[in-house]
Amino acid sequence: MRTRNLSAGRVFAWIAMITFLVVTIFPFWWMVRTALTPAGDLFTDNAGLLPHDPTFINFLRVLGLTTEAEARAAGGSGAKIDFARYLLNSIIYCGLIAGFQTLFCAMAGYAFARLRFPGRDAVFAILIAALMVPPIFTLLPNFILVKDLGLINTMAGMVAPTILMTPFAVFFLRQFFLSLPRDVEEAAILDGNGPWGIFWRIALPMSRGPLITIGLTTIVWAWKDFLWPLLVGRGEDNRLVTVALGVFRQQSPNTAPDWTGLMAASTLSVLPVLILLVFMGKRLVQSLNFTGSK
Amino acid sequence: MKTKRRDDRRAAWWFLLPVLVGFAVFYGYPAIRGAWYSVTDYTMLNQPSFVGADNYTELARDGEFWHSLLVTVWYVVLNIGSQTLLALGVASLMHRLTRSTVLRAALLLPWLVPNVTVGLLWMWLLDTNLGFVNHLLTSLGVGPVGFLTDATWAMPSVAAINTWAYTGYTALLLYAGMLQIPQYLYESAAIDGANEWRMFRRITLPLLRPVLALVLVVSLIGSFQIFDTIAVTTFGGPVSATRVIYYFIYEQAFRYFHMGYAAAAAICLALILGVLTAIQMRLLRASRSDLA
Structure with a gap:
């Protein structure tokens, strides 16, 4: 056959x-x-x-490892470019957001799934309604808020709107916690554990898979972030890879762009996700089955 | 029992504290502020002053605004059309040929890459003088074509770029849906002598419909918010040919500092997306119950 x-x-x-x-x-x-x-x-x-x-000169010069004269001779514009720094900034940005957002959303998801308190369903419904609010709607006011707080060009300002929560992660993790069998937790209660003890010792270890899924997805999205970090983190010190690529493109003359430099920088922006794909490819592919409904 | 309930309540607020603060400060409060800005004259330098519905009536008369909506719809049609059809094809091929994880990972790569990188990469490939695609075309005796510099070609080119970036991802979502279709249906159809095309029409397509509808709406919502690719390739040009609604709002706010006006335009876009998201929620429920 x-x-x-x-x-x-x-x-x-x-x-x-x-x-x-x-x-x-x-x-x-x-x-x-x-x-x-x-x-x-x-x-x-x-x-x-x-x-x-x-x-390798194009890589060296976008990583800021050559002198200005050498960079110019190899086709650069002479503007300061330091992708080593931008890569580090992006990695810090992704790590902060993925780590904290996953933890906080897991805490909330657990509370919505397991704890009993007045107004639970109403609060959850309001959070889920935020899923319907498109980012552009909150983008302008958030920019003004961050500006008023004096956080422009700081990492704090860049991560602020996403580090605490995203409605989808709360929703997704609540669904998962609801599906966990209750008897293990009930046994832990009999052993004298409070909600915190159960959350840390039982619920979190049992949900390693979904937590990694949410964490990975968050890393990917954060790595791709462009508009918000462009508005808030344009300064040299906290510039992310994506923003730096945009700035590099704008500084490059339109008639004869610095293609070799731009492609070297683009390659550097792909490298980390390629590494992620090689080591976590299976998880990433599986995560689509979960988050397909995102 | 009573004591346990009281304990829960106290613990619950601590569990929820970070999320509630994040929600209130970066979702709730800005949503209200955004609505307020949309009825004010505000340039970030002055205090917002109430102007009633002026921003909205001005939007209704603004040719640039309507043009940007039109251009966005044109993009969505091109992008979603090609992307969905291609993804459906790729997913069916995978479904009938292989379950290789390596292949799936390779298909996912363009989606993992920042849109900014995708934009730059294709700007180079599509460059009029030195780009690889025009190199191929000229060796075939066609072109060169100014893919991103010609007003007619710019939008189809941007749509093609994002189709390249998102087809693999979309295909994997559809493929995940296809895996839920019971295998025996295909086996018995094969015994009955049905060919692949017939199986696709009679088994895959009807049973995939809830998943397909959901994926379609999710892509549609994403597609309406196209910005990054345009922000690095065409900057909305040539002559507004790619000035999509997101880019229009971005320019109004951060280039001309018409914050109130931009907020009003953002609310119009939010309404469109809100309707699409509401449809998505309905489909989400529908697809759950169908495939549970």
Whole structure:
């Protein structure tokens, strides 16, 4: 049966699948290939899969590891660019948001699922209504609020709106805690544990999977964040990778953009998620089954 | 029993404290402030002064606003249309061919990358003089085409870029839905001599419908909020060809400092998205009950 199925139709299906895969992956290859090309060769050396004369200079100069003169000679504009710093900023930003947001939302999700207190359902309904509020609606007032608090160009201002909560995570984790069997918790109550004890010692360890799912998804979204950090964290010190890429693009002359530098910087922005994909690929793929309803 | 209940109440507020503070300060309060700004004249330099519905009546007369809505809808149609069809195709191929995790991870890669990176990457590939795509086209005797610099091509190009970025992700969501369809349906259809196309039409498509509808609405909501790609590639140009509603609001607020006006436009967009989200919620409930 199987072998007979390996007929024209199946071969054709595989060809379609592989074509799609090539179209998906090739642009990344071309990005790396351009990053490895000397800027002066772009006009002459733009056809082969590999550059004739590969160089790491573009990476070095966007990482701020060359002198200004060297960067200029390699095609840079001379403006200060330090992607080592921007990468670090992005990693801190993602770590802070993913860590705290997951913890706080787990606490709230647990309270909504298990604790009994007056007004529980009403408060939960209001939180869920926030799912319907599109980010653009709160973006302008939040910007003014952060500006009034004097937090422009600080990491605190950048993480403020997301570090405490996101309605979806509360909703998602509450659903999970509701599905946990109650008897383990009841046994813990008999052992004299209060709500905190049960949460830390029982509920959290039992929900490692969903917590990792939410944490990973949050990291991915935070890594992609652009508009909010652009408005609040444009300054050199706290600039994220995405914002730095946008600024780099704007500083680059429109007539002859610094393509090799831009592609080197773009490659650096992909590297961390690629590492995440290699080590956590299976989890990430599975997380789509959970969050598909997001 | 009574004592336990009182304990819960005290603990519950501590459990909820961070989330409630975050909600009140960064969702509730700004929502009210945003609504207030939309009926004021406010430039961030003056105190907001009440102007009634002026911002809204001005929006209704503003050709640029309507143009941005039109352009957004054009983008959504192009993007969602191509993305959904392609994703459906890829998901069906995967469903009938392989369960490889490596393949799925590879398909996910463009979605994991920041939109800003995607925009830059494709700006380079689509560059009129040196871009790889035009290199291919000229070797075939066509072009070069100014994909992002020609007013006719700019929006289809942006839509294609984001279709590239999101098709794999969408396909995986649909694929997850397909995995819930019982395998025996396909086996018995195969015994009855049905071909793949017929199985797709008669089994996959009808049983996937709740998931498909949900994925469609989620993509639609995301698609309406396109901003990043345009903010690094075309800046809304050439001649407003890609000035989508998000970009319009962004420029009104942070380039011209018409905060009140921008807030009013944001509320109009929020209403559109609110309707779409309400539909999503309904579908969420529907799909749960269908596949439970």
